[in-house]
Amino acid sequence: MEEEKKDIPAAENPNRFTGLTLVKPKTVAAGIPAVIESASHILSEMGVTRGLKALNKLNQKDGYDCPGCAWPDPDDDRSRIAEYCENGVKAIAEEATTKTLTADFFAAHSVAELASLNDYEIGKKGRVAQPVYLPKGSTHYQPISWEVAFQKIATHLNALSSPDEAIFYTSGRTSNEAAFLYQLFAREFGTNNLPDCSNMCHESSGVALTESLGIGKGSVTLEDFYKAEVIIILGQNPGTNHPRMLSALQKAKENGCVIISVNPLKETGLIGFNNPQTIKGVLGIKPSLTDLFLQVKINGDMALLKAIEMLLLQEEEKNPGSVFDNEFISSHTTGYDEFISHLKKQNLNELSEQCGISSAEIKQAVEMLKHKKKIIACWAMGLTQHKNAVDSIKEIVNLLLLKGSIGKPGAGTCPVRGHSNVQGDRTMGIYEKPSAKFCDAIQKVFGFDPPRKPGYDTVESIYAMNNGSAKVFFAMGGNFLSATPDTLFTAEALRKTKLTVHVSTKLNRSHFVHGEEAIILPCLARSDKDVVNGEEQFVTTENSMGVIQSSKGNLNPVSENLLSEPVIVSRLAKAVMGHKSKVNWDNYLSHYDLIRDDIEKTIPGFSDYNKRVRKPGGFYLPNASRDKTFTTLTGKAQFNISEIHPVKLAPNEFLMMTIRSHDQFNTTIYGLNDRYRGVLNERRVIFMNAKDIAKQNLKAGDVVDIFNCEGGIERIAHKFIVVEYNIPEQCTATYFPETNVLVPINITADKSNTPVSKSVIIKIRAAG
Numbered sequence: 035m036e037e038e039k040k041d042i043p044a045a046e047n048p049n050r051f052t053g054l055t056l057v058k059p060k061t062v063a064a065g066i067p068a069v070i071e072s073a074s075h076i077l078s079e080m081g082v083t084r085g086l087k088a089l090n091k092l093n094q095k096d097g098y099d100c101p102g103c104a105w106p107d108p109d110d111d112r113s114r115i116a117e118y119c120e121n122g123v124k125a126i127a128e129e130a131t132t133k134t135l136t137a138d139f140f141a142a143h144s145v146a147e148l149a150s151l152n153d154y155e156i157g158k159k160g161r162v163a164q165p166v167y168l169p170k171g172s173t174h175y176q177p178i179s180w181e182v183a184f185q186k187i188a189t190h191l192n193a194l195s196s197p198d199e200a201i202f203y204t205s206g207r208t209s210n211e212a213a214f215l216y217q218l219f220a221r222e223f224g225t226n227n228l229p230d231c232s233n234m235c236h237e238s239s240g241v242a243l244t245e246s247l248g249i250g251k252g253s254v255t256l257e258d259f260y261k262a263e264v265i266i267i268l269g270q271n272p273g274t275n276h277p278r279m280l281s282a283l284q285k286a287k288e289n290g291c292v293i294i295s296v297n298p299l300k301e302t303g304l305i306g307f308n309n310p311q312t313i314k315g316v317l318g319i320k321p322s323l324t325d326l327f328l329q330v331k332i333n334g335d336m337a338l339l340k341a342i343e344m345l346l347l348q349e350e351e352k353n354p355g356s357v358f359d360n361e362f363i364s365s366h367t368t369g370y371d372e373f374i375s376h377l378k379k380q381n382l383n384e385l386s387e388q389c390g391i392s393s394a395e396i397k398q399a400v401e402m403l404k405h406k407k408k409i410i411a412c413w414a415m416g417l418t419q420h421k422n423a424v425d426s427i428k429e430i431v432n433l434l435l436l437k438g439s440i441g442k443p444g445a446g447t448c449p450v451r452g453h454s455n456v457q458g459d460r461t462m463g464i465y466e467k468p469s470a471k472f473c474d475a476i477q478k479v480f481g482f483d484p485p486r487k488p489g490y491d492t493v494e495s496i497y498a499m500n501n502g503s504a505k506v507f508f509a510m511g512g513n514f515l516s517a518t519p520d521t522l523f524t525a526e527a528l529r530k531t532k533l534t535v536h537v538s539t540k541l542n543r544s545h546f547v548h549g550e551e552a553i554i555l556p557c558l559a560r561s562d563k564d565v566v567n568g569e570e571q572f573v574t575t576e577n578s579m580g581v582i583q584s585s586k587g588n589l590n591p592v593s594e595n596l597l598s599e600p601v602i603v604s605r606l607a608k609a610v611m612g613h614k615s616k617v618n619w620d621n622y623l624s625h626y627d628l629i630r631d632d633i634e635k636t637i638p639g640f641s642d643y644n645k646r647v648r649k650p651g652g653f654y655l656p657n658a659s660r661d662k663t664f665t666t667l668t669g670k671a672q673f674n675i676s677e678i679h680p681v682k683l684a685p686n687e688f689l690m691m692t693i694r695s696h697d698q699f700n701t702t703i704y705g706l707n708d709r710y711r712g713v714l715n716e717r718r719v720i721f722m723n724a725k726d727i728a729k730q731n732l733k734a735g736d737v738v739d740i741f742n743c744e745g746g747i748e749r750i751a752h753k754f755i756v757v758e759y760n761i762p763e764q765c766t767a768t769y770f771p772e773t774n775v776l777v778p779i780n781i782t783a784d785k786s787n788t789p790v791s792k793s794v795i796i797k798i799r800a801a802g
């Protein structure tokens with residue numbers, strides 16, 4: 035039992051049940067129920083007046099960027115009510131809550147007591163309203179002034195025997211301005227230890243796209259969706275995680291586009307959509323989205339794509355020039371001949387067996403694709419979090435290259451990003467392996483030589499803390515403990531450090547599993563008004579399609595004791611570096627325009643930054659792949675050959691994907707319902723196929739322990755309720771982060787080092 039573990043506070047969530055109710059999964063997303071849900075979250079957290087004020091500026095050109103996902107906003111007119119979704123509203127209610135945590139709260143509740151709450155309860159406590167400090171050996175956080183907090187962090191950092199003993203983590207909500215300053219500070223301090231959430235997210239996409247197309251970002255714009263003939267959606271659940279994408283898909287369909295969805299689960303949002311912002315949607319007209327649903331086995335995507343490509347090749351050979359874009363292939367690609375001979379060696383039956391899709395269904399997909407020339411492929415975590423993720427994504431690119439579907443309107447790659455500014459943070463230099471060009475630019479603009487040796491990514495950071503080579507952990511947002519793999523191992527790592535510091539809006543489990551000393555620095559959130567030097571400031575973000583826009587909160591902050599992230603970094607840098615710093619931090623503390631001026635000098639694509647970003651709607655960053663310019667090693671788009679290495683499961687083993695419910699944003703749990711999947715009021719569940727349940731001599735409703743023994747270590751997630759669900763055999767699903775204890779840190783994706791959160795091998799036994 036977790037409670038009996040001696041190293042309380044436990045790193046794992048407590049094993050209490052909240053009261054499962056099952057209803058039939060929904061067949062249509064959004065509609066009126068979504069409107070009702072949104073309203074209830076706003077009312078309970080912030081009341082009507084503040085709520086309406088916040089929503090009025092959400093995703094507006096003169097407003098602020100939604101802190102939910104990174105889906106883009108329309109370039110043209112934006113409706114006052116249409117540019118946000120149920121989950122965006124929940125994100126706002128969560129961050130703009132009027133509940134605050136002051137000194138009294140921390141005096142009344144010990145760290146151990148807070149750690150015994152579940153994530154939902156922790157989140158509902160409210161906004162951290164002042165800096166707090168946990169001295170060595172102490173049981174309670176206590177108030178600390180900003181100045182003393184910065185001094186303490188500086189003392190720790192300056193006492194390290196090497197700058198590489200510090201780790202500077204970033205989550206993906208940080209603005210461009212804060213991210214730029216943060217990496218500048220870390221590099222002047224002397225380290226590239228800049229892990230980020232992207233390491234666990236779309237890193238595999240970045241690696242695959244850079245190697246095959248020369249740029250680690252997607253190539254499409256929102257306009258392309260409206261011109262596409264076919265959209266393929268693999269490993270993504272837009273109804274929950276990118277709800278505004280459904281409007282784009284609906285518009286695409288109205289323009290005649292066909293949608294193919296590839297997913298082990300028949301996710302509601304992929305199947306049907308009632309747009310709550312249109313009369314038709316309210317009346318429930320035009321609900322269907324997916325034309326062909328392919329219920330692939332977990333990680334069967336590469337086999338499926340190869341099968342499709344192989345049959346397309348046969349069609350092309352029957353009728354040369356009718357299926358492939360030979361002009362594009364010969365002018366813009368390399369590796370075609372080798373790729374074709376590889377395809378010819380494939381066996382359809384084997385591929386069909388590996389992906390779990392019948393050859394009849396594969397042929398249906400081929401029929402839909404063969405005469406089409408404008409294809410968009412969208413994907414997210416269902417593709418990126420596997421051992422062979424990079425190769426699977428390159429296989430998506432192969433398909434698009436055969437069809438000449440890159441670098442023209444209505445076609446291209448669309449890795450759908452998660453956090454609202456995760457793409458921008460990377461553009462700003464939040465990366466443990468900066469390019470020589472980037473380092474040269476820093477040197478030229480700021481006059482110090484940044485470190486060139488690669489730093490730690492997320493997984494490497496955990497090892498480094500665990501083996502004692504890293505001693506200070508600083509997080510710009512996020513919830514490192516709960517988001518990372520192998521929770522107990524990560525907990526051990528964090529507890530071995532001298533100091534953990536979190537710049538946070540809300541409390542989370544990472545604040546309770548800490549180093550010898552710990553500090554929480556409370557910051558302003560997206561929706562908050564940010565006044566510096568008596569003038570309201572704005573920050574900027576980059577969305578999933580490379581658009582840079584301004585973001586300006588309009589709510590009065592819930593406490594006077596909050597600082598903005600750019601201010602926190604500048605003051606920290608001054609405290610740590612003092613007059614040794616070559617950077618003029620005081621400039622940045624006077625006006626954010628001066629930060630943008632220096633970004634413009636350092637990073638390509640930002641010319642006239644301050645002027646262009648003030649234009650409503652912002653501007654697009656350059657993206658060579660959009661113009662068929664491929665900056666790969668060969669100067670051409672690269673066909674890639676990869677082999678399939680199917681995971682061999684014993685009869686009592688299962689693959690487990692850890693996914694998001696409809697009521698959470700990563701580790702922030704908005705509520706306990708997964709409305710679309712019909713699982714209400716409980717998160718400790720495991721979705722299983724009926725046949726598997728029977729084979730294991732279990733029945734729906736039974737309580738099981740989930741475990742595995744990777745690397746000789748037994749990992750156990752205690753007490754999960756079996757839910758019978760439409761999912762392929764030997765595939766299971768649980769919610770992230772409850773089962774992160776089972777994600778083995780020692781198995782990561784080749785080349786991207788991303789934890790394999792969607793293919794965890796597990797066994798199941800009746801709970802002891």
Ligand SMILES: Nc1nc2c(c(=O)[nH]1)N[C@H]1C(S)=C(S)[C@@H](COP(=O)(O)OP(=O)(O)OC[C@H]3O[C@@H](n4cnc5c(=O)[nH]c(N)nc54)[C@H](O)[C@@H]3O)O[C@H]1N2
Nearest residue numbers: 103121269270271275332333414415416452453694699700
């Ligand atoms: N409301 C809300 N919005 C969010 C987030 C949130 O937590 N809540 N998180 C944000 C972040 S950071 C991210 S990265 C994105 C995540 O967005 P998603 O990637 O949509 O999130 P997941 O829940 O991880 O869903 C993965 C989907 O892939 C499917 N899948 C799993 N394994 C496989 C596979 O092997 N093959 C295929 N084809 N499909 C598979 C699952 O069934 C599920 O539908 O959303 C962002 N937006």
Ligand SMILES: Nc1nc2c(c(=O)[nH]1)N[C@H]1C(S)=C(S)[C@@H](COP(=O)(O)OP(=O)(O)OC[C@H]3O[C@@H](n4cnc5c(=O)[nH]c(N)nc54)[C@H](O)[C@@H]3O)O[C@H]1N2
Nearest residue numbers: 205231235511512513517537538540542692700701770791
């Ligand atoms: N098993 C499993 N693990 C996963 C995944 C999975 O699918 N399965 N997904 C992975 C993915 S895709 C991602 S992106 C990571 C997410 O990893 P993280 O980004 O580290 O985690 P979040 O839960 O998004 O972070 C939430 C915390 O951010 C803080 N916060 C919110 N807004 C702000 C702000 O404006 N400023 C600051 N400074 N702090 C803020 C709050 O304190 C909140 O508690 O998790 C990864 N982990």
Ligand SMILES: [Mo]
Nearest residue numbers: 235236452453
């Ligand atoms: Mo993510």
